[in-house]
Amino acid sequence: MTSDQNVSTRGLGTAVVIGASIAGSSAAAALSTRFGEVIVIDRDTLPAEATKRRGVPHSGQFHILSAGGRLDLEAIFPGLTDDLTAVGVPYADPTAVFRYGSKFGWFPRHSSDMRILLGTRRYLEWYLRGRAAKLGNVTYIQRTPAKGLIIEDGRAVGVEVEDLDTKELRVIRADLFVDASGRPSIAPEWFAEAGYAKPVETVINARWGYATTYVRVPEGFDPGWTALYVGPTVSGEGYAATRGASMWRQEDNLMVVTAQGCAGDLPPSDVEGFLDFISSFGSSEFRDLIEQYGRVSGIEAWQNTSNRLRDWSNLKERPENFVVVGDAAAAFNPIYGQGMTVAARGARTLDSSLTGFLQDSAPESGLDGFAERFQKDLQAVIEPSWMFSTTSDYGIPGVEINGVTQESSKSPESEYADRVIALATEDESISLKFMETINMVRSTEWLGDEALRDRVLGDWDRLGSLRRSDVSTNV
Template structure:
């Protein structure tokens, strides 16, 4: 039974659709405010850290941004220590990470923000274990949700069937949260309830990539937890992350179907062709631990529930069910955790107004959307809407990241915004603008002097 007072209670039962990270953080958010919470999932949930069919990205590199890790800690106090206790490799977002962004490496420093080197199955298992231990939460796997139950604008539960077929059942609920991700059927469900479906926005990045875990034979990575090489002149990228078992996961790929072929020779040649050679050097003599794992992500997508005029009472969406981003940027889990914190805070104050919730959820995903899509749309072949403010922001960020190659303060400010610690408005603080201006003026002066000397 919920330990909160009756005035804090919002109902007898909440149902969460999906037991991936979005569903787990949603369960953590609502558990204090309902007598019971049931989390439904299509898969047979593993009892140990293991990839599963419902999380196709589980074999690839994953990252919680510093702000996402803080949000997860807010929802589940002590979870950071739990992750470290099981082998998670904590590091400083600047001091223990190499960031090649905008054609150069950001200056190092001590950001004071934590990143965690872990596999997705280990992260999800650790969080799922904490959620399963909550006395009023039940995880019900191998269950498919057919549709919400409701009429007259009120949702009162869900219709379900066992995965693979069987007798249908109905589960009553005071609140249903759709965390089923990119496969979400919520727009169709809304139409079935006689309500409008949201507008949908897409950016066709055509991201493809190839992942393998390795045991390195050298110490090129040193104390680094992350090495990230983002696209610059070419649409290719590389990510290398230390994992909880001491191996490294390396994901190589690119926009516009730019992944290497599934051979050792092609993979290593791709790494050597990246703008900086740190990952290629680390792979020298490395022993593969897994087979190659390919993946393709055709487009980033968001559904504008914040623009829908009428919402049903008792039905919300969270995480990838609202917006899913190019996974190269590592934003999805962090956005879900931040949205879950926002939902919890609204429940703490009283009944949740869907319009207010979606405005807040949109504000959180919009930061990630602008970061990911503005980067992808730098390449003319990527299909999507280009806006004047996007062009302005890209131009300014080019100047900021150029300055951040030699200015640790600017580098850390960039990482704080990209990591969901600070809002994007922090880029335009007078102190930041002045540092960007001075560093760019200095760089231009040096370039002019070099050209004159060469002449």
């Protein structure tokens, strides 16, 4: 889609992107082929190296870029895979090198055509920002938060910003504005101030929490796997029902080690509490790694894990020339590994929606109508991930919906999906399709296959009774 020597191919003027994270840099690169100038503003000091910054406080937590997300980012930033592997970011077949312990059992390991990149979130964000900045017509302005949206005659025409160094306010005028400011987005307040209705918001909170540290392993370290995941069993007795952990190889011989808890059983950030937590549910590998090689970072806890959807697609009225992407539109429970992929896919949708809109509309209409079209196109991208994440979280005891605690419940569809996952622990072909689905390279349509449904219904009770056991061993 883009290259480092890209120049604008259409005279659409100026676009402003609010936020310099994964979604913002991806959106800026996607827009660079259509707009003569793309300005990315961010309230933070944008570091020259791949380090933590205030605006992305969760960047030290585990993040995974799915196989589909890698392909999406590769389309936006050609050569990304080669660049990252050249600096030591692991490049792996997730079905072959992952030890994946679901609540029903261990998935078989086998080869596939999928490949993922296992870089840290901080490195990936830094890399994308650098790539976008090389495009020639993309400019980053740091320490400049957006304070308000200027709307005239039903169109967004400017964004008021503050220079944090001089404390001066000014207005940046443009032809399109993209809110990529993440979960803290205040766009709904901007709409309300201008007399528009806020988008309907839905929040599903299964009270997950994480705590993460990093270990540096020797160059030749090879335990027989690249990544290990042990998820909570959700049902049953003992800590295994609510606790789990994950770890995988990253660049610079780092291993990210993350404790995970659900239903309010949250991992602590003190050393002894963390070590006790990761060794409490039946698997010794996590504590063993830390005790053998030591930690190279502190332990950071994170509990902002709610699924939150703001429905920008069904507004009856909206200002033209303003769209919302990334976590500002839909934020997912990070346990399911969808956020960065949906951000990248949203940027590609921004490009494809704009291409289709320009083909279908008269030149004199400008971008009138594009905002509604894009948000509907983006909603189609969001919906599968939203359904996957929330359907899974509905089954967690004490799940909250818009702040109200619910009885955990399973729909017939989720009961069926659970049994398919149980079958995947025994059948390599089903395991492959499931892994392709969670890696976002296959839709969920295969779940409706008549032969599969007959097979699951015919073995309903047995599949429903399967549970993972002996998590410390796996072939």
